[in-house]
Amino acid sequence: MPTLEGKVAIVTGAGRGIGREHALALAEAGARVIVNDLGGALSGEGHDDTPAKQVVAEIEAAGGQAAANAENVADFEGAERLVRQAIDDFGRLDILVNNAGILRDRMIVNMTEQEWDAVIAVHLKGHFGPTRHAAAYWRERSKAGDEVRGRVINTSSPSGVFGNIGQANYGAAMAGIAGFTLIVAQELERYGVTVNCLAPNARTRMTEDTFDMGAPAEGFDPLDPSNMSPLVVALCADEAQGITGQVFHVWGGAINALQGWTAGELFASDGKWNADALLGELLDRFPDGAAPPGMIAGMQAAGGQSLRAQ
Numbered sequence: 605m606p607t608l609e610g611k612v613a614i615v616t617g618a619g620r621g622i623g624r625e626h627a628l629a630l631a632e633a634g635a636r637v638i639v640n641d642l643g644g645a646l647s648g649e650g651h652d653d654t655p656a657k658q659v660v661a662e663i664e665a666a667g668g669q670a671a672a673n674a675e676n677v678a679d680f681e682g683a684e685r686l687v688r689q690a691i692d693d694f695g696r697l698d699i700l701v702n703n704a705g706i707l708r709d710r711m712i713v714n715m716t717e718q719e720w721d722a723v724i725a726v727h728l729k730g731h732f733g734p735t736r737h738a739a740a741y742w743r744e745r746s747k748a749g750d751e752v753r754g755r756v757i758n759t760s761s762p763s764g765v766f767g768n769i770g771q772a773n774y775g776a777a778m779a780g781i782a783g784f785t786l787i788v789a790q791e792l793e794r795y796g797v798t799v800n801c802l803a804p805n806a807r808t809r810m811t812e813d814t815f816d817m818g819a820p821a822e823g824f825d826p827l828d829p830s831n832m833s834p835l836v837v838a839l840c841a842d843e844a845q846g847i848t849g850q851v852f853h854v855w856g857g858a859i860n861a862l863q864g865w866t867a868g869e870l871f872a873s874d875g876k877w878n879a880d881a882l883l884g885e886l887l888d889r890f891p892d893g894a895a896p897p898g899m900i901a902g903m904q905a906a907g908g909q910s911l912r913a914q
């Protein structure tokens with residue numbers, strides 16, 4: 605395992621599921637960890653500082669160092685306090701894993717404004733706030749002459765990068781997080797910070813009711829949430845300084861560096877298109893129409909499988 609000795613990490617939503625595994629893995633690699641978790645319900649309601657404290661206790665029991673934080677990542681000032689806590693408690697910040705998340709699935713025809721706003725806030729703004737404050741800290745360190753090796757690991761989803769029915773709010777936030785990764789990676793390269801993103805697949809409270817995917821009786825369990833964390837540890841190693849702006853689909857042992865929104869079919873005209881001519885060209889090139897293949901097809905092409913009950 606690469607050593608992260610001396611580094612300080614924040615993992616948001618680390619009281620349960622995938623974030624908990626990231627926190628445990630980063631601590632095992634030697635990092636001191638701020639375990640953030642609001643501790644609410646899957647829909648985002650309520651709060652409870654117990655899950656974060658439990659993960660801190662697990663890290664400490666294994667000989668590591670950690671501290672709990674119960675801020676809401678969607679609160680811009682709370683995100684600033686979260687970043688400040690890493691610096692106050694452990695003296696520095698090297699790694700930010702944006703992972704906190706909620707679900708409020710609904711078909712678009714029935715989705716409420718609250719369902720839209722809550723999911724966009726926790727995921728999209730919940731990535732912006734912590735990243736914004738960490739970035740300001742790293743820029744300050746870089747300008748002061750420190751050799752910064754900052755890491756931001758974001759969390760998107762197959763739902764966002766491939767498009768899943770019933771998740772217009774969640775998928776839009778997740779696609780936004782993939783785009784956010786591409787932009788912030790380019791902005792922060794100058795300060796020595798890499799920004800990458802996971803599109804994970806794991807059995808957690810978020811997926812256990814939706815999908816039929818019990819653990820196998822024996823052998824490798826591709827949906828164990830701990831399968832998501834070796835990539836986080838690897839990307840946080842100093843040696844991974846050149847890898848940035850990537851979105852990785854992870855299914856068990858299959859990690860796919862995705863290529864989204866690359867150049868596709870070009871419709872070129874010497875000047876402005878005439879709509880009639882363009883329609884003819886569209887129908888010529890897409891004789892069978894053109895429509896998204898959907899999330900399951902995307903996951904399978906990326907080396908994963910359908911999570912749905914067959």
Ligand SMILES: NC(=O)c1ccc[n+]([C@@H]2O[C@H](COP(=O)([O-])OP(=O)(O)OC[C@H]3O[C@@H](n4cnc5c(N)ncnc54)[C@H](O)[C@@H]3O)[C@@H](O)[C@H]2O)c1
Pocket residue numbers: 616617618619620621622623640641642643644645646648655675676677678703704705706726730759760761762763803804805806807808809810811
């Ligand atoms: N499980 C999967 O297959 C899967 C697939 C794609 C994406 N994801 C994403 O991975 C991330 C982790 O999901 P999980 O499956 O471990 O779910 P989970 O529900 O087990 O964990 C999410 C954690 O985030 C915390 N949280 C929620 N809102 C918060 C807020 N505003 N501030 C701080 N903490 C907050 C929750 O309390 C919870 O402990 C999420 O962003 C999720 O959308 C998961």
